[in-house]
Amino acid sequence: MMDTGQSEPKWRRRAEDRPDEVLDASLKLFAQNGFAATKVEDIATEAGISKGAVYRYFSSKEEIFESLVKRAIAPIAERTEDLARTSHEDSAVLLKAVLTVAATKLSDPDTLALPRIVLQEASRFPELAQTYRRQVIDRAIGALELIIEKGIARGDFRPVNARLAVRNVIGPLLAHFLLGQTFGIDREASASPHSFIESHYDILMRGLMKPETGEPQ
Amino acid sequence: MMDTGQSEPKWRRRAEDRPDEVLDASLKLFAQNGFAATKVEDIATEAGISKGAVYRYFSSKEEIFESLVKRAIAPIAERTEDLARTSHEDSAVLLKAVLTVAATKLSDPDTLALPRIVLQEASRFPELAQTYRRQVIDRAIGALELIIEKGIARGDFRPVNARLAVRNVIGPLLAHFLLGQTFGIDREASASPHSFIESHYDILMRGLMKPETGEPQ
Amino acid sequence: MMDTGQSEPKWRRRAEDRPDEVLDASLKLFAQNGFAATKVEDIATEAGISKGAVYRYFSSKEEIFESLVKRAIAPIAERTEDLARTSHEDSAVLLKAVLTVAATKLSDPDTLALPRIVLQEASRFPELAQTYRRQVIDRAIGALELIIEKGIARGDFRPVNARLAVRNVIGPLLAHFLLGQTFGIDREASASPHSFIESHYDILMRGLMKPETGEPQ
Amino acid sequence: MMDTGQSEPKWRRRAEDRPDEVLDASLKLFAQNGFAATKVEDIATEAGISKGAVYRYFSSKEEIFESLVKRAIAPIAERTEDLARTSHEDSAVLLKAVLTVAATKLSDPDTLALPRIVLQEASRFPELAQTYRRQVIDRAIGALELIIEKGIARGDFRPVNARLAVRNVIGPLLAHFLLGQTFGIDREASASPHSFIESHYDILMRGLMKPETGEPQ
DNA sequence: GATGAATGAGGCTTCATTCAT
DNA sequence: AATGAATGAAGCCTCATTCAT
DSSP: OOOOSOOOOTTOOOGGGHHHHHHHHHHHHHHHHOSTTOOHHHHHHHHTSOHHHHHHHOSSHHHHHHHHHHHHHHHHHHHHHHHHHTTTSOHHHHHHHHHHHHHHHHTSHHHHHHHHHHHHHTTTOHHHHHHHIIIIIHHHHHHHHHHHHHHHHHTSBOOOOHHHHHHHHHHHHIIIIIIHHHHTOOOSGGGOHHHHHHHHHHHHHHHHBOGGGOSOO | OOOOSOOOOSOOOOTTTHHHHHHHHHHHHHHHHOSTTOOHHHHHHHHTSOHHHHHHHOSSHHHHHHHHHHHHHHHHHHHHHHHHHTTTSOHHHHHHHHHHHHHHHHTSHHHHHHHHHHHHHTTTOHHHHHHHIIIIIHHHHHHHHHHHHHHHHHTSBOOOOHHHHHHHHHHHHIIIIIIHHHHTOOOSGGGOHHHHHHHHHHHHHHHHBOGGGOSOO | OOOOSOOOOTTOOOGGGHHHHHHHHHHHHHHHHOSTTOOHHHHHHHHTSOHHHHHHHOSSHHHHHHHHHHHHHHHHHHHHHHHHHTTTSOHHHHHHHHHHHHHHHHTSHHHHHHHHHHHHHTTTOHHHHHHHIIIIIHHHHHHHHHHHHHHHHHTSBOOOOHHHHHHHHHHHHIIIIIIHHHHTOOOSGGGOHHHHHHHHHHHHHHHHBOGGGOSOO | OOOOSOOOOSOOOOTTTHHHHHHHHHHHHHHHHOSTTOOHHHHHHHHTSOHHHHHHHOSSHHHHHHHHHHHHHHHHHHHHHHHHHTTTSOHHHHHHHHHHHHHHHHTSHHHHHHHHHHHHHTTTOHHHHHHHIIIIIHHHHHHHHHHHHHHHHHTSBOOOOHHHHHHHHHHHHIIIIIIHHHHTOOOSGGGOHHHHHHHHHHHHHHHHBOGGGOSOO
C-alpha cells in the first residue's frame, strides 16, 4: 500500500525471507517440471540455499507444496469478499472489470502456474485440492454467481441459471490461457489478452443480456 | 500347499490383445495417480500380467504413455474432417449437435482421462503435447472455427472473430467437466450434462446470433 | 581324412547339427561381447533358431560356455601327443614347425577367440578354467618342454630350465596375437604373422642354442 | 534390541578419501569377478559405504571403471619417459633393470589386476581400451623399442627388427604372470619371479646379443 | 543455524529360464 | 519338436530425508 520508493535490495538475504524464497523457487520448478520431477536439491539451489536448509522451514516436499497453495490462497480468500460488496455498479461494467482483472492476471505465467500445478496434482493431494477448491474456486464461482444473480435481479440480465452461467464466464478464460500456455496455442497478435477479452466480453454479454438492452458496453 | 490337481495356467498366451490391455490399465492408473506416481508393476497387475511382460510390448513407461496418446489420437484424427463436411445444416443446429456430442463424451471420466493426463504431463513430454495439440486440439478448434465462419457467411451469426469465439464454445465445456471432475464440483442434479448443455447453448447462441434472429432453438 | 569332395550344403539344417551351430553362434558373440553381455536370444537368432530351441540342447547359458570349451579342447587333447612323438627331427626344425603352425592358427581371430574368452571368464568359471588349463595349456607347455629337453639332451640347446624357457616360446606369440587383436596393435605389414615368426624364431633360437652351433636354420 | 547407549556413528564424513576408496574396492572386485559380475552394492560394502554414496562420486558403474583406468594410467604416463632418458647405460644392464622392475610389479596381483581387467573388458569399452593402449602399452613398447635400437646402434645387440623384438621382451612376462595368475600355473619354487627373470634374461640376451659378445651380464 | 555427505527404500529395466500352445 | 510369450529375480540408479560436522 505504501510504496516509499526505496526498493528493497535483492541481495539482502534475511532469515525470515527464506521460506518465501523456497516457495518461489518451488513454484517455478513445480510449474516447469511438475511436483514429482522436481528435486528438493533443485529447489534449494534455485532458492540459493542448501538442501538441508530447506528442511529447516518445511518438513517435507509435500509440505512445501501445501504451503505454496496456502500462500496463494490466503490473499485471495481475503480479497474475494470485496468483489461481492463492490457490486453496487452496473452488472455489465462490473463483469467487464472482473474479466479484465482476471485476464491480466492469468496472462502472467507466474500467476497461472499455481492453478495449473494444483490441477496437475489434484489426484495426488486430494485434500489440498479440496482446500484450493473451497478457498479459491468456490469463492470465485460464488462471487461471479452473485454478480450474475444481482444482474438478473436488477433486470440487466436475462433469467439464466446463474450457477451454470458462471461456466460461460470462466470457461473461455480457461480455454484461452490454460490451453494457450500449456500447448502454446495462438501466439499471434489476434490472441492478445486484450483482444481476447473484448471478444469474450462481447459474446458473453450478448448471451446474458436481454435482447432489448441493446449493445453491450 | 494343497494341490487340488486342477492346474491353474500361470498365464494365457494372448499376444494380440495384450498391448491394448496394457494401455487400458495404464490409462486408468495414469488418470488416477498421474504418470510419475504410477508404477509399471501396478500397470502390469491391473492388466493381469507380470511386470516383465509389459516390456515385451513397450520398451519403457514413457513409450506406454506415447502409445496411449497415439491410440487416442488416431480415431479422432480420422473422424474430425466429417465435422466440417457435415455442415450443410443450419449453423445453430450443427453447433448444438456438436456441443451435445462433446458433452456426452466428456461427461464420461474415461474419455476425459486422456486429455487430463496430457494436460498434466505436457511439460514433461513436450513433443507429445505438441502432437496431441496438432492432432486433436488444433483440429477441433479448426472445425469449430469453420462452423462459426460458415454461420457468419450464411448470416446466422454476427460477424465475430471466429478464432476467438471458439474459446466461448470450448471453454465452458472445459470449466464444467474438467474442473468438475478434478475438484468434484457441483455433483448436484442442476449440473447434469444435459442441463449444463442447455444453459451453455442458450447463452452461447444468444451471444453469437444476430439480435433480430429471435430466440435460439 | 577322407574328403570326398562333395561339400555339405550349408542350407541343410539337420537336427544333429544344431548344437554345433549354437556353439558357433555363441563363440562369435562371446568373443565379441563377453559372456555376460551376450543374450541367449542373440545366440538363438545368430544360430537361426528360437530361444526355446537353445534350451533343448543346452540346459543353461553356462552349459553352452562349458560345451564350447570342451568342444575346443577335445581335438587338441587328441592331437597333442603327436607333437611329442614326432620329435625325431632336429629340435630347431621341430620348434620352427610348431611356431609356424601356432602362428598360423593364432592369427585367425576365430581360433584366438576361445582362449581369449576363457581368459576373460576364468574367474567366473574356475573349474572350467582349470579344465582348459589342464587339457590345453598344460599339454602345450608339456609338449614344448619336452621338445626343449630333447634338444638339450641331443646337444642342440644349451642346458636351460626347460619349464621356464617355454615362456620364451609361448610368450611372444601371446604378446603379438592376443594384444594385437585386443588392442589393435601394429596392423602394418611389418607385423605380418610371417615376419613376426621369423623375428621370434631368430631371437628365440639364438637364445636357446649353443654359441658354437652357429646360425639357426 | 539391546541399546548399549554408546552411539555408533552411522557414517563418517570423509569426502576427500571416498573416491579412492571406492576405486580400491572396485579394483579388487573387478579383478576377482569381472566388471559385469560385480554389483555396485558389493563395491559399496567393500568400501564401507552405502550403495547411494557411491553415486555421489561416480555417476555410473562404467564411470567407476573409467576412473580406475585413468587413475592407473596417470602415473605411468608421467614416469614412462624416464625409461628412455635413463638409457645412458649399457643396453644389457638397462634391459635387465627394466625386466626386474617389471617382474617385481607384475608379480603383485594388485598391479596385474588392472591390465587383466582392461584386457577382459576391452571389447565392451573400446574407447577406454584404446586410451589404455596409447597411454600404457604404446609407451611401454616404445620405450623398450628405443632401448633395443640404442643397443643396436651401440653395437651391443645384433641388428634385429626392434619393434618385433619387443614381443620377445614382453611376451614371456605376460605368459608367466598373466597365465600364472589366471590359471594358477606353476606355483612351485622353480617359478619364483626371480628365477623366471634369470631364465628369461638369459635366453633373451643371448637371442639379442652378438655371438662374440660373450656371456650376458 | 547451515551444510552436504550418507542412507536406503523404491522404481525402472533386463534377461535367463520356463512352459502353454 | 519348436516357438516365443510370460515370469520374476536381480541389478542399476534416484532422491527424499537424516544427521555428523
